[in-house]
Amino acid sequence: MSRFADRFGFKRSLGLAIGSRSFMALLLAFSDAPWQLYAIRLLHGMIESLRDPAINSMLAERGGEKSVASAFSWYWTARYTAGALGKTAAGLLLAWTVANYKFVFLCAFALSVLPLYVVLRYTREQVHERLPEKPVPGPEPDAVRPAVPKVPIATFAGFGFLITSTSSMLNSLFPLLATQYAGLTEAQTGLVFGISTALMMVSGPVFGWLSDNVSRKLVLLIRSAANTLSSLLYLFFPALAGVAAGKVVDDMGKAAFRPAWGALMARISGADRSRRAQTIGTMTIGENLGETLGPMLGGFLWTTYGVAFMLIVRAVLALTAEFYAIFLVDPHITPAGAITSDSDSAIV
Secondary structure (H helix, E strand, C coil): CHHHHHHHCHHHHHHHHHHHHHHHHHHHHCCCCHHHHHHHHHHHHHHHHHHHHHHHHHHHHHCCCCCHHHHHHHHHHHHHHHHHHHHHHHHHHHHHCCCCHHHHHHHHHHHHHHHHHHHHHHCCCCCCCCCCCCCCCCCCHHHCCCCCCEECHHHHHHHHHHHHHHHHHHCCCHHHHHHHHCCCCHHHHHHHHHHHHHHHHHHHHHHHHHHHHCCHHHHHHHHHHHHHHHHHHHHHCCCHHHHHHHHHHHHHHHHHHHHHHHHHHHHHHCCCHHHHHHHHHHHHHHHHHHHHHHHHHHHHHHHHHCHHHHHHHHHHHHHHHHHHHHHHCCCCCEECCCCCCCCCCCCC
């Protein structure tokens, strides 16, 4: 689907994805069989595979070289905030209408038309023409530059898989971790969720600024360090303070990863802008696999070996991702096929 975005344009692809998502909400309003829900869920995955590369490519194009991480951070902050508000509104509507799901899905369909109008009305396509390559004179015999190692794009996808799979191991298990393992009440668990969510929304733009102006590599390393630290906090301090601190650290790491990862995708995909969406789509494959397999691994380890073993494995995997990032995000390593120069070779 990312090849479609490169061929027909990011704006058209994003508009098609948003329109299809609106149609999906309409289908949900009139579905009443399990196979219909499975088919709609399959359609949802196809829509996301078109939407995400298109919108990430637009952010990479329009974000600017000096502020691309900030553009990604504001996008993810707005997306996370809108998602939280949407879930709250859906719950209130279900309570008000006595579980009238059709009405809720029709409301979702009506609201989903608004972003489609914004994309079609206000976004502009940025066209890039491939410039003819100029011959580059070879170096003098006595001034041969050392070879610059090049990393395949799949290696970056593997990094995204390690990061997201480790962080998502507790996505669906955190309520159980808080109530059954740490002994928190439902009210205390809700308070922890509220505090961490608020701090995550505030810290996203801050980490975007740090990635643009201080060090992209440092901000990327925060994600796996947060996974390690939060796992240790959950393991050794199973009480309100420890769980709250671990959840805050975990969510702050998520807020740090998105802008730095987006800036890295923008830089790597900028080597060939005619294939930008395909490059970004390849890099995000690891993310999607990690978000799918991470919760499955966490649940398997919990039920088979216990919560303590699961947290230890999570910490070890996070440390592995940390060393992976130290090697991968190196100022002298470039993606395979990238155009390298003295001024553009640094990622930090």
